[in-house]
Amino acid sequence: MAEVRFDAASRIYPGTEVPAVNELNLDIADGELLVLVGPSGSGKSTALRMLAGLEFIDKGSVFINDKDVTLAPPQDRDIAMVFQNYALYPQMSVAANMGFALKQQGIPKDERRKRVEEAARILDLEPYLDRKPKNLSGGQRQRVAMGRAIVRSPQVFLMDEPLSNLDAKLRVQTRTELADLQARLGVTTVYVTHDQVEAMTMGHRVAVLDHGVLQQVARPRDLYSKPENRFVAGFIGSPAMNLVDVDATNGIAIAGGTVPFDDSVNVANQSGTVSVGVRPEHLSLVTDGTPDSIAGEVTVVEELGSEAFVHVRTKHQGDDLTLVVRDEGETSTQRGDQVSVAFTGPTHLFGADGERVGD
Amino acid sequence: MSNNNAGPVVGKRTIGGYLLSVLAWFVGFLFFFPVFWMALSGFKTEADANGPPKLFFEPTTEQFSEVTGDTTGLLSAGEAFSNSFWAVVISTFFVMVLAVPAAYALSIKPVSKWKDVLFFFISTKFLPIVAAILPLWIIARELDLLNTRLVLIILYTAMNLPLAIWMLRSFFSEVPKELIEAAQIDGAKLWGQISSVILPIVAPGLAATALLCVIFAWNEFFLAVQLNPIEGSTVPIWVTGNVSTRGNFLAKLSAASTLATLPVIIAGWMAQKRMIRGLAMGAIK
Numbered sequence A: 001m002a003e004v005r006f007d008a009a010s011r012i013y014p015g016t017e018v019p020a021v022n023e024l025n026l027d028i029a030d031g032e033l034l035v036l037v038g039p040s041g042s043g044k045s046t047a048l049r050m051l052a053g054l055e056f057i058d059k060g061s062v063f064i065n066d067k068d069v070t071l072a073p074p075q076d077r078d079i080a081m082v083f084q085n086y087a088l089y090p091q092m093s094v095a096a097n098m099g100f101a102l103k104q105q106g107i108p109k110d111e112r113r114k115r116v117e118e119a120a121r122i123l124d125l126e127p128y129l130d131r132k133p134k135n136l137s138g139g140q141r142q143r144v145a146m147g148r149a150i151v152r153s154p155q156v157f158l159m160d161e162p163l164s165n166l167d168a169k170l171r172v173q174t175r176t177e178l179a180d181l182q183a184r185l186g187v188t189t190v191y192v193t194h195d196q197v198e199a200m201t202m203g204h205r206v207a208v209l210d211h212g213v214l215q216q217v218a219r220p221r222d223l224y225s226k227p228e229n230r231f232v233a234g235f236i237g238s239p240a241m242n243l244v245d246v247d248a249t250n251g252i253a254i255a256g257g258t259v260p261f262d263d264s265v266n267v268a269n270q271s272g273t274v275s276v277g278v279r280p281e282h283l284s285l286v287t288d289g290t291p292d293s294i295a296g297e298v299t300v301v302e303e304l305g306s307e308a309f310v311h312v313r314t315k316h317q318g319d320d321l322t323l324v325v326r327d328e329g330e331t332s333t334q335r336g337d338q339v340s341v342a343f344t345g346p347t348h349l350f351g352a353d354g355e356r357v358g359d
Numbered sequence B: 001m002s003n004n005n006a007g008p009v010v011g012k013r014t015i016g017g018y019l020l021s022v023l024a025w026f027v028g029f030l031f032f033f034p035v036f037w038m039a040l041s042g043f044k045t046e047a048d049a050n051g052p053p054k055l056f057f058e059p060t061t062e063q064f065s066e067v068t069g070d071t072t073g074l075l076s077a078g079e080a081f082s083n084s085f086w087a088v089v090i091s092t093f094f095v096m097v098l099a100v101p102a103a104y105a106l107s108i109k110p111v112s113k114w115k116d117v118l119f120f121f122i123s124t125k126f127l128p129i130v131a132a133i134l135p136l137w138i139i140a141r142e143l144d145l146l147n148t149r150l151v152l153i154i155l156y157t158a159m160n161l162p163l164a165i166w167m168l169r170s171f172f173s174e175v176p177k178e179l180i181e182a183a184q185i186d187g188a189k190l191w192g193q194i195s196s197v198i199l200p201i202v203a204p205g206l207a208a209t210a211l212l213c214v215i216f217a218w219n220e221f222f223l224a225v226q227l228n229p230i231e232g233s234t235v236p237i238w239v240t241g242n243v244s245t246r247g248n249f250l251a252k253l254s255a256a257s258t259l260a261t262l263p264v265i266i267a268g269w270m271a272q273k274r275m276i277r278g279l280a281m282g283a284i285k
């Protein structure tokens, strides 16, 4: 069982100027499943590899259980890692793959066999123990990679996009199983993904990275309801939050509709261009003439069954602006309808620097 | 990358396809025929071999027993084969033992300036061996190595090493980086990573490289004839020994050449099995 701490840890790849991971500070609690999420190239894998000992740490330090492992090789960190392409040893059987780490530790054969079989039972891999990886399906290989990690009972699990090679259906199913397995084993886990849905559904806490800089770490619901900056607001949530740039000189309004804010936001203090964020479920289609509503035309209706997302085109500060509004399923709204949109829930304000204003 | 069960793709046969097949067989036959003729001539009497070409004749092993028989003052077949065998096996062993770590240091954990190092290795082959033979001969004489197996072992190792490093490096570079990282995380030390993960994956490359070293060393003539003309000499010298000293020699020469070719064919056959098994091991994912 272990805690993990990044202390202003940076990685600057040789031959590059900008750090791939820039002064990362992160505390991960014992038994926690922490998800690192961000767009491609944001430094997630690099951060994970720094913890694994596969990447040199140029500045700062990394601790596992209060032990400084900044300079320790991977062999000495007692971590297990699941790679995106699984990295199974092709010449070894499933059992040998799973037992390889135990063999390196000099654990006797009988004991090894016992622990491999136990892990195989947990992962439904018993019938495949003698097969070679190439004779397994993608889902089975993924489980072998998991098995290789769990037989070791390591301090920390590291997973780098372990589900991205699975098809959509299997991915959703495996996601749940993986979260369940992690909770049962109680092993501290750092999980990397670019998929914010995966991050939100699996993470006890989620750390959002962009350009190597940590944007926010929070529980999924807090990340969703209180994004600390414009990047997180736009990245988390599907469909994405409506983010509108507004000239704040004379109050804050979108297409003629004044935006309501909670009391912690002082609109009069704002100046220059700010961003207003509002999630689709906090906008509603209302009858014409509702005060502070926004008039527009429906361009797309996305019906998902239980709900529908209506795209409404309007004019804002002289340009076309499309707002996405959540409506109930089986909506009667159609493309071409003239509608009005009203604010019916919390709104977010991000200052000119992109940081959240108010609570 | 996963489906290894699929056989070779057999497309629809077209006229062009047939023509190409015929051409391929013809070219193959063209290459094979001289070898076939050599082996065949080895079973002829000298009269048959030196007369008009005959496909059907009464076969005899007379030439084989004669070339393998001892003649005093001449290099015997047994001696030549044993010299060649040891020179080839030991030099190839040293080449592989030295080339594996060198290739590792040039591909998987590249040393700084690895490109220059690689170029240096191959540059040692730029000098024609004829240009180097005099100093080599003098050094060998000073060290009392003339007419010994040892001098050939040393030189064959030196001769094949650059090529082996060059080849192994390209095989090593194909080992997926993640596999080595996975082994590191699994706790494997350097030697564990090499022996349990890297070498099994590059086994076909090792086999191909070793095979080439064996072939080059087995067939090497120039160094052997210059440094070891009498004792410690090798099969190629023994083959030519059947040329110069007799009159009508075609059948004997064929028999000797056939014998000289056999070990290479056997080595090739063994290496090929290894190569195919390695290739069939297949995918990483």
Ligand SMILES: Nc1ncnc2c1ncn2[C@@H]1O[C@H](COP(=O)(O)OP(=O)(O)O)[C@@H](O)[C@H]1O
Pocket (backbone or CB within 6 Å): A013, A014, A016, A020, A038, A039, A040, A041, A042, A043, A044, A045, A046, A047
């Ligand atoms: N070995 C490397 N050398 C130089 N730059 C690298 C290397 N690996 C990654 N990078 C760069 O570092 C940044 C972060 O990469 P990475 O951590 O792989 O991102 P992610 O996993 O979030 O997609 C990217 O801009 C990438 O191009």
Ligand SMILES: [Mg+2]
Pocket (backbone or CB within 6 Å): A044, A045, A046
């Ligand atoms: Mg990545």
